[in-house]
Amino acid sequence: MTPQALHRHIGLFALVIYGVGDILGAGIYALIGKAAGEMGNGIWMAFLASMVAAGLTGLSYASLGSRYPRAGGASFFTHHAFKSNFLAYVIGLAALSSGVTSMAAGSRAFAGYFTTLVSAVPVDLVVVTFCLVLAGVVIRGIRESMWMNMLCTGIELGGLLLVISVGAKFIGSVDYTSTVTVANPAGDLSFSLILSGAVLTFYSFVGFEDIINVSEEVKNPESTMPKGILLAVLIASTIYVTISLVAVSVIPAAELATSSAPLVDVVKRAAPWFPPIAFAFIAMFAVANTALLNFIMGSRLIYGMANQGLMPKVLGKVSRRRTPYVSSLAVLGFMLVLALTGNIASLARATSVLLLICFMMVNLALVVLKYRKGEPKGRFEIPAVVPVLGTVVCALMLSYAKIEEIKVAGAILVVIVILYFVIRPASISSNPANAD
Template sequence: MATDKASLKRHITLWPLVLYGVGDILGAGIYGLVGKAAGQMGNAVWMAFIVSMIAASFTGLSYASLGSRYPRAGGASYVTHKAFRSNFLAYAVGLAVLASGLTSMATACRVFAGYFSGLFPLFSVPVIIIGFALSLTIIIFIGIRETIWANSFLAAIEICGLLFIILMGSSFVGSINYLDATTVQNPAGDLAIPLLLSGAVLTFYSFVGFEDILNVSEEIVEPRRTLPKGLLLSVAVASLIYMSISIVAVSVIPAAELALSKQPLVDVIGKAAPWFPPEAFSLIALMAVSNTALLNYVMGSRLLYGMSSQGLMPKFLAVVHPKRLTPHRAILILLVVLLILALSGDISDLARATSVLLLVCFSLMNLALILLQRKDQVKGRFEVPAFIPAAGLVVCMAMLTQANSKELLIAGGILVFIGLLYFFVKPSAEAIEKMDV
């Protein structure tokens, strides 16, 4: 029988945390993103990743600083509460982050089912989705240590697959001009600042995922020291892999051909190592998709638990299983919502809209750090100068200007729904006072 006396257990040390972050950042998107970016940037695709890495790093540094100050399971919701002293804003940020995680999980479930049914056509897509979601639920319920083991295994396979591509394609490196940005839209090949910025907008979302580390703060060993190190190392490792992959890809296959490919990295390895079975990359992609879903599930369950502990969600969610030491009720609630989303059909528009909301949350986190640095607050073990969150805020606001009207409309609808839900749930009036405990 569950009891609210149990609490989350600290099991995550530095290098498992780095694998957690790298696995969350990489995901399966890199397998298609390189082709799209090459179509926009030509051979200079690697520079788009550098610019977007710098842009994302401002917010990453802000998150690292906030994590060293407030290592709490509520993550962005807790920080918002601390900085703005607003129940509603903290509630909205928490649910916006949760919505982004849920759509990522549901999308991953559908992609997994697509890959799996291609390899094993015996099973129908709905059966695969349900089986996959239940498998993730069991792993996450068993314990954070076991979940981190699963993540480390899946992330290691994904990273090894990408390193294999880099190794096999390394002999082609040096054969082209890596500053040539020739594309259909840019026949002159000029590497202008507007082109770099448009490429950075396309690749910026490939760095999203580092923020999820904040939500497992209460399960990290020595979080005030380990969390900032783990977060920054995760971004650094992912950046090196992205840049190396992009350089190798355009070295092996011309950028124009890469842009037209449906499976650019599979085509790259097909030319660089024709003896390697392409089916193996379907399995690696399965691992990457599984890890994306797993880590978003962990993030969502800890976020719900943390918000409930703050008094922003129903108290029955702030319960940890006495034996497994996991927030089992939050896990089960998310399973129900996940299955509804994953089985409902195409949710790509919803996923893009929640990405817009995530940028809003990033903006608020940067603004929160600016405010908290000015207030009489306890300093963290990792402090950054004020221009870092200011730059992060500017970058995120600039990225928001790239959202189209449909994405903004859906995002606005989600916020209206969150607002209505807030007034129905009626979070505890004592929630703000809990911030000082």
């Protein structure tokens, strides 16, 4: 192990917790209401469709992760498959942009919850403190980050399990095939309706791809990575589908769609004895967990891109505790700028579009590598039809994205392209032999 290598602290259990915590995130606490507005009682179908898209791409990530356990994720895979500095740079920064946008949105959401409990504290002060604490944990070390992740995931998961436990007795009380909404009064169920709903609910599944970016800190990554990704997606999918069934069973879909805190309202209705303020704390931990894991992802992605030559070499430096501290400070700066401007709503809407583009490239990369002569196999191999289907499903979902989301994502990609031609990255190393 070279002096610049990261430290391998993460086992399978910690990796699954990392993945589950990242996928569950904060989105489900608000997204369930928006999904009910589009799908009525049939929101479980949208979650199942999203699960298929996430599952297919997750299999591709798992296979690539078993071949090349490298920080850099989608950027590394793209370059190794297509030998294109340009594509690797664009895909890497697209993934980074989605993560940092999510962190910035999360910091303001955390501040919003916090100031409802302690109104005397200025929002911007909470935002800055929140960002600095996250940076301190990440720079301190991956072990400390994993402990914080386990704590937050436990509380976050506990909140969702509470919803399931208090609402389970209501299951079976409604027609789960009804898709009647204000926009769809006849309740017409179509393939296009399910796909449109899936684009919305897909945001709840993003996060499994972040697992790849801690590959260099995972024990026995060739076998641990695929198991971690697949178990995380499976566990999160089961929770999502169950939550969607419980939510529309407790509260009518039309009422759920107008709620600003749908899961809080579900608990109020199903368990009026439970103190609502406790759910505010749970939501704060969910937001903090999402931001923490995106921070880890962003710092490792920049570190990996620096080692490839796509970023300045200084961003690839690690501390004596084997953490990429310079790239972590870069993420902190980027996060603070976005969070303090507060101008992040339109950027957040483009996250799913950017990630769907990244996922298409990852699936295509696996297809190319599977048919390249002399390319080594991994411990987890899948048929070529899986990444092909993953590409098709991602493309279908992109075709149902709203025009505003596509415009914002397109604007971000234009900025990334301009940066590429301004910076002119050096020749990249994508030699898998450098993984350790």
